[in-house]
Amino acid sequence: MSEQECxxxxxxxxxxxxxxxGEKRYIIAIMHELSRCYRYLPRAxxxxxxxxxxxxxxxxxxxxxxxxxxxxxxxGRVNFKVCDGTTCHIxxxxxxLDEIYKNLGIGPGETTADREFSLETxxxxxxxxxxxxxxxxxxxxxxxxxxxxxxxxxxxxxxxxNDHHE
Amino acid sequence: xxxxNKSLIHLLLVCCGTGCVANGAREVYQALKDNLTxxxxxxxxxxxxxxxxxxxxxxxxxxxxxxxxxxxxYCRVKAADIPEIVEKTLKQGEVVKRLxxxxxxxxxxxxxxxDIPFYRRQTRVALRNVGLIDPSSLQDYxxxxxxxxxxxxxxxxxxxQVIEEIxxxxxxxxxxxxxxxxxxWKACAATPAQPRYIICNGDEGDPxxxxxxxxxxxxxxxxxxxxxIAAYAVGASTGFIYVRDEYAQSVASLQKAIEEAENHGFxxxxxxxxxxxFDIEIVRGGGAFVCGEETALIASIEGHVGEPWDKYVFPSExxxxxxxxxxNNVETWANIPVIMERGASWFTSxxxxxxxxxxxxxxxxxxxxxGLVEVPMGTTLREIIFDIGGGVPQGRKxxxxxxxxxxxxxxxxxLLDLKLDFDSLSQxxxxxxxxxxxxxxxxxxxxxxxxxxxxxxAGESCGKCVPCREGIKCLLEILTRICHGQxxxxxxELMEDIAETMQQASLCALGRTASNPVLSTLRxxxxxxxxxxxxxxxxxxxxxxxxxxxxxxxxxxxxxxCLPRCPVEGIKGEKKQAHRIxxxxxxxxxxxxxxxSFQAIKVK
Numbered sequence: 228m229s230e231q232e233c234x235x236x237x238x239x240x241x242x243x244x245x246x247x248x249g250e251k252r253y254i255i256a257i258m259h260e261l262s263r264c265y266r267y268l269p270r271a272x273x274x275x276x277x278x279x280x281x282x283x284x285x286x287x288x289x290x291x292x293x294x295x296x297x298x299x300x301x302x303g304r305v306n307f308k309v310c311d312g313t314t315c316h317i318x319x320x321x322x323x324l325d326e327i328y329k330n331l332g333i334g335p336g337e338t339t340a341d342r343e344f345s346l347e348t349x350x351x352x353x354x355x356x357x358x359x360x361x362x363x364x365x366x367x368x369x370x371x372x373x374x375x376x377x378x379x380x381x382x383x384x385x386x387x388x389n390d391h392h393e
Numbered sequence: 394x395x396x397x398n399k400s401l402i403h404l405l406l407v408c409c410g411t412g413c414v415a416n417g418a419r420e421v422y423q424a425l426k427d428n429l430t431x432x433x434x435x436x437x438x439x440x441x442x443x444x445x446x447x448x449x450x451x452x453x454x455x456x457x458x459x460x461x462x463x464x465x466x467y468c469r470v471k472a473a474d475i476p477e478i479v480e481k482t483l484k485q486g487e488v489v490k491r492l493x494x495x496x497x498x499x500x501x502x503x504x505x506x507x508d509i510p511f512y513r514r515q516t517r518v519a520l521r522n523v524g525l526i527d528p529s530s531l532q533d534y535x536x537x538x539x540x541x542x543x544x545x546x547x548x549x550x551x552x553x554q555v556i557e558e559i560x561x562x563x564x565x566x567x568x569x570x571x572x573x574x575x576x577x578w579k580a581c582a583a584t585p586a587q588p589r590y591i592i593c594n595g596d597e598g599d600p601x602x603x604x605x606x607x608x609x610x611x612x613x614x615x616x617x618x619x620x621x622i623a624a625y626a627v628g629a630s631t632g633f634i635y636v637r638d639e640y641a642q643s644v645a646s647l648q649k650a651i652e653e654a655e656n657h658g659f660x661x662x663x664x665x666x667x668x669x670x671f672d673i674e675i676v677r678g679g680g681a682f683v684c685g686e687e688t689a690l691i692a693s694i695e696g697h698v699g700e701p702w703d704k705y706v707f708p709s710e711x712x713x714x715x716x717x718x719x720x721n722n723v724e725t726w727a728n729i730p731v732i733m734e735r736g737a738s739w740f741t742s743x744x745x746x747x748x749x750x751x752x753x754x755x756x757x758x759x760x761x762x763x764g765l766v767e768v769p770m771g772t773t774l775r776e777i778i779f780d781i782g783g784g785v786p787q788g789r790k791x792x793x794x795x796x797x798x799x800x801x802x803x804x805x806x807x808l809l810d811l812k813l814d815f816d817s818l819s820q821x822x823x824x825x826x827x828x829x830x831x832x833x834x835x836x837x838x839x840x841x842x843x844x845x846x847x848x849x850x851a852g853e854s855c856g857k858c859v860p861c862r863e864g865i866k867c868l869l870e871i872l873t874r875i876c877h878g879q880x881x882x883x884x885x886e887l888m889e890d891i892a893e894t895m896q897q898a899s900l901c902a903l904g905r906t907a908s909n910p911v912l913s914t915l916r917x918x919x920x921x922x923x924x925x926x927x928x929x930x931x932x933x934x935x936x937x938x939x940x941x942x943x944x945x946x947x948x949x950x951x952x953x954x955c956l957p958r959c960p961v962e963g964i965k966g967e968k969k970q971a972h973r974i975x976x977x978x979x980x981x982x983x984x985x986x987x988x989x990s991f992q993a994i995k996v997k
Binding site: 254289365 | 677987
């Protein structure tokens with residue numbers, strides 16, 4: 228689905244939510260799909276979800292805050308996930324976090340003011356043999372050090388400029 | 394060895410596991426496809442087949458291209474190497490030497506995969522097909538003997554005979570607890586309620602472990618086959634595979650496998666004419682470590698937050714939606730078809746008294762050959778880390794190996810001859826967990842490692858019970874203080890006190906084992922804690938407030954390698970003359986230590 232198809236309004240929410248059976252056990256699946264489209268969980272979409280599957284809003288809200296995969300704040304166009312699993316940790320994931328802060332001024336859980344970049348840490352992406360690993364949107368970068376990270380940021384900054392011409 | 398179609402001369406296996414894909418394996422595979430189908434090589438295209446396979450295991454050397462039947466294994470292949478491989482190896486039968494594996498100990502090039510020391514000592518049971526088959530091809534799985542065990546179980550055996558065989562095999566759950574799988578099945582079958590459910594726990598949460606990912610990605614049918622056999626044994630009609638949110642490739646691979654299995658009558662109604670109806674559904678997790686705990690996982694499938702419940706009654710009696718449920722992890726399921734096909738007595742010939750069969754370990758951290766290793770239970774840590782893993786790189790010293798994830802512990806060098814199985818690991822104060830082995834060298838601070846695990850667990854405790862929620866928080870506060878040089882000697886006893894309460898009073902295994910990282914490091918590395926508290930010094934040079942670096946002028950060659958690595962320009966010195974660190978500038982990040990080939994940079 229392209230980003231244009233994900234209109235952030237009640238019609239867009241309905242299109243996504245009504246695509247699932249109206250049962251409690253599909254709440255996580257619905258939230259995954261909403262996150263994929265909007266890069267966060269809009270409150271109105273969660274309210275609609277609660278109504279649709281027939282549970283109180285508080286239950287959907289508690290799930291949205293419990294599971295790490297979901298965010299109530301919009302994430303950036305480019306989402307950095309620094310792996311902080313054990314292996315990446317002892318191989319220097321903190322250096323990556325420092326470097327991102329130095330270059331973009333954001334810490335874990337934060338998004339740049341222009342909504343271009345956001346940063347999160349993840350517990351382990353299963354790429355331990357090529358640690359430290361960095362996930363940028365869906366792509367895994369192996370054995371990242373401070374110098375490589377600078378290049379990666381530059382690469383995606385370039386992508387940001389191109390966006391205006393699309 | 395995998396089978397080959399008769400008209401084929403060459404079969405090329407391209408590793409497309411997560412590690413290799415990150416290093417460009419998809420581009421390698423595409424280049425290979427393009428090269429084979431370009432016009433002037435029509436003959437080649439007809440006689441050569443290329444497969445994108447699951448993880449080959451030795452991730453440190455990927456991406457791999459393995460050529461059969463000769464068994465030529467090329468390492469660190471780039472897309473640009475493909476024309477040469479096609480031209481030289483496929484057309485002229487020559488080996489491209491520069492792409493072969495280099496055995497550093499013997500200083501020789503190695504051609505065949507099975508001649509690489511990393512592979513030679515392994516026994517691949519759960520990983521039997523991973524790396525050999527195209528996971529999206531049911532045909533590949535069938536050629537390797539897939540679904541034969543299902544046929545045997547469904548058509549030649551009664552359900553209770555199947556359960557009996559699994560009990561006899563002594564198979565224990567590979568997800569951490571090590572509970573005998575057959576007993577779970579028996580209890581489930583003995584509970585009268587219907588419907589019954591089968592769950593595959595693919596929520597591989599231990600940081601540092603990725604064996605389940607590799608099986609789901611590289612051999613998804615083996616998991617399905619195990620689950621279908623169980624469905625027959627206990628009379629279940631629906632199965633769920635709960636996959637960790639971070640494993641997108643696993644979801645895709647399993648989804649495809651389920652469709653194929655449905656199309657060929659291995660799933661759905663009246664499977665193989667036996668009268669068994671069984672369907673499998675994938676549930677994607679939301680990213681919560683506690684969901685690896687079976688009752689929390691069940692709550693998550695039902696559409697709740699992943700909070701565990703106290704197991705007065707086991708899920709085998711009252712599980713998903715209150716119904717009898719079998720829940721086993723991915724690696725356990727992958728073992729079932731082999732046990733049914735080759736028999737329990739074959740399986741019990743592998744392993745130790747209390748732990749039968751093999752175990753897959755993910756060997757990572759400060760070790761030369763990082764990757765996935767499958768060995769019989771009872772193999773020693775020394776064999777795995779040094780003979781298979783090639784030891785600690787850069788000439789540094791082995792310090793400890795962490796096993797069992799955040800619930801496990803750190804095992805010191807004195808215990809390297811420990812035979813790895815469920816019981817010996819528990820006795821050593823650690824646990825098997827899902828099989829992560831994280832090797833640590835003298836640049837790893839054990840206090841900081843304990844702090845790391847507690848901070849991990851602080852974020853992952855579900856918060857339902859007090860001992861876990863508050864205990865972890867207190868331990869983390871104390872450890873953080875010690876790392877910052879503000880620890881007191883009484884802290885050590887206090888931590889042991891808190892740990893004991895957590896072990897006895899927590900609701901689920903997460904809380905009961907959460908203090909293991911602290912207890913095991915206190916047990917084996919107490920000196921290092923004392924060094925932090927009384928000596929105000931971090932011997933590994935990791936805790937910044939307690940570290941100071943200097944360059945030994947007798948060792949430094951003045952090569953200048955460390956100069957550009959220093960982020961604060963705090964290293965001074967002329968080329969070919971000993972350098973020095975300006976201590977007022979140094980932020981103790983350790984970049985210079987890790988870049989020095991001569992180990993000239995020391996911790997004061």
